[in-house]
Amino acid sequence: MRAKSLEAVLLVTPALLFLVIWFVMPLARLFSLAFVGDATTPAPFGELIASEVYRHVFLRTLGIAALVTIVTLLLSYPLSVFLSRLRGVRFFLALYGVLLPLWISVLVRTFSWMLLLERNGPINKALAFVGLTDHPLPLLFNDTGVLIGMVHVMVPYAVIPLYAAITRIDRRLLLASDGLGASPLFTFRKVYLPLSMPGIVAAAVFVFLLSLGFFVTPALLGGSNAMTAPMLIAGFISDRLAWSLAAAASLILLASVLALLWFVSRLVALPQGTLVR
């Protein structure tokens, strides 16, 4: 048995070593810059916290993430219910419809939205054609565009854990509730919804975390009008090589992510396998 453990350790070590060298150590190196500061920014944390602009960016990042999460859940829940009731070819077609977007680069997906949301783009043209608007809506380079683009990216990530949780619901419980005389709404509120809660929580956490760290979509669809924390960090490096500011901002961002995870893990036990996809 001891030989077995040794073998297991040896098998796991290369990957672990790889991560330590190329992931953990670089992160530590980066974060150290946040505490040391450099010539231009002796106190990066101070600067970030003091500046209203930067504070605003962080808050707006949280706000957008929250909004994206809510809208995504609202769209993903019915889709997951729908998916759970399909069989045969239709199931696979719908499933592929949900999973395929995950395979396509975020860049491509975001680019598509850029084309669609333009002032003279097809969406505005269609809205005008149908008569809903009399002048083109500004859907791009603002929060609306970012919201649409991010929700589009996030829905598949939400459907996966939601679907997993919903298919785990024992149908017989619903039949039992019905048989006991409960109205469909009552059954939904008291049986279906609570049982799908682990999936909802998993999806919400997943989407929120991803949204916090998202760079490409807000950068292209929002531009400088809708600055998010990741864009700020990227800007610190590419525009001004302000490493300590970038490091401090990264640390704050990562800390928020970890805090959220810790907080959620205290409240709820995620069902096994929801994140394993």
Added chain:
Amino acid sequence: MKARGVGVRLVGISKSYGSVVALQPTDLAVEAGEFLTLLGPSGSGKTTMLNSIAGYVEPDRGSILFGGTDVTTMPARSRNVGMVFQNYALFPHFDVFANVGYGLRARGVGKSEIARRVAAALALVQLDGYGDRKIQQLSGGQQQRVALARALVIEPDVLLMDEPLGALDRQLRKTVQLELRRLHELHGRTTVYVTHDQEEALILSDRVAVMHEARIVQVGTAAELYTAPVDAFVAGFIGESNLLPVRVLALSAGVARIEVPDLARDLEVMASPDVAIGRPARLLLRPEHVVLDAAGGVPGSIDEIVYLGEIISARITLASGAQIWARRLANSPLERGASIRVGWAAQHLRVVAER
């Protein structure tokens, strides 16, 4: 029957997992060519013992000998054992031929030799020509035979079988049991078999080792275990039994004088070795030895009747409130609720110690 394989000796084998004792220090000797079954309920230690012989489990103490060779520290791979698992453990990505020949491949046997021996093994289990079938295409019984062929083809010193018939339905099980018996007569290899089904153990084995709570309680032939069980557990586990609480009054030369409250009298009966004055004991009365209309017997009433085909089984409530079962041929009918006088065949009674 030509005895093949080697004798297996376990000396002082014990195994614990943390605070759980899986095997108390135990000895066991299996003759070369013998079919011995480890029989017991779950948790009795029989699977641990089997896995120790196989080499999958390393005992904390004790030694295991194959023939004269000490194999205790040898890994499973180096011991020449053939194991048939409960779920057969057939390799799903190989066909029947590749499965059966796997052990020969591992031993570096040449291709033509493998082909010859696999064909012979398949013929033995009556699966001639099944070599290129996929495992998934086989029925449960056929898979079981492939597993057996795979274990036998390597000409093992010991054949080990871990409840291999558990997944089969009752009818099939009976057929396969007789089949295994026949095969053993053909191949003659030392076989250690594990099961919790006492009927199966009695049908298949030369000897049975009854296990309970991590130790071997009694080893013997079917007849020995049935007529001379060493304690109440064996008595109750093998065959049907009535076990009435008794008090041991006197004991000499293997005969005990006991007070039997439920029968309202004292009796003198054969005693199993562990019986002692003052120790809790039970009277073993087999249902077939209960007489249903004995003059001068104990009053009781029939409260349940079960028809088992040619046998009729009746539950009788005695005056004391105790319930016993009686069994006889279904020649004449019994009436539920009838009052009867219960007797017994005195020479078949036995008193056994209770653990």
Added chain:
Amino acid sequence: MNSTPLLVRVAINCLAAITLGFLVLPILAVIPASFNAASFITLPPASVSLRWYRSFLLDGEWMMTLINSAAVASLTTAIALLLGTSAALGLQQLGERASFVLKGAFLAPLVVPVIVTAIALYRSMIDIAMTGTIWAIAIGHAILALPLVIIMVGVSLRAVDPTWHLAAAGLGAGRWMIFRTITLPNILPGIIGGAVFAAMTSFDEVVIAVFLAGYETKTLPVKMWEVIRIEFTPVAAVAATFMILLAMSLFLVVRTVGPRDVERPS
């Protein structure tokens, strides 16, 4: 639910169908855009032509990025497969607590925002003068792909019955023979799935690549990023179309040959 009122069921189905359409159709918007004859993108195109396709295929720089992306993806897959398969095998043999902690560690790259990973790696690559190399980008992508491979091979491993290994050992097979003849054939779907996932992750990835790629080692997404931000010509749509085609083919490969997952209706 048999008792769901028809109206509710119809509403759910409609909303779901709309959401599905919302998911799939916008992606396809780039395809017509790539056929634009003009040098600015209008959707739908005012006039159609293949000129941007010709532009893309004949352009040395675009082709170079294609080759770079392929090279990086291959390296990423090799690294992630070797390390990930080994780790998945090891994890399976470890006790519950140890494997739980390690699994958390291996999933960490998915939790840390990519931008943070990217600049951290960028900083360290600068320190050791490895920026702009194919290896640097591959390492960055391997960090992201490693958890995916571990998960996929892990899924396959769970379908492997441990008694097969016991049976093989009892029959006399050594560790290496058992791995070669028993374990490997049965985890092949997971390995293939992991490989494809790793390749696609690398091919699609833009954030890490933007920071780590040099001029000679620019990957396809990086060039697309530049074109989108600066020129915004239909050639970006052509590149996007190619990426979609590649993604779809690999997706189908994985669904056919990859591991059987739990996403089947019971």
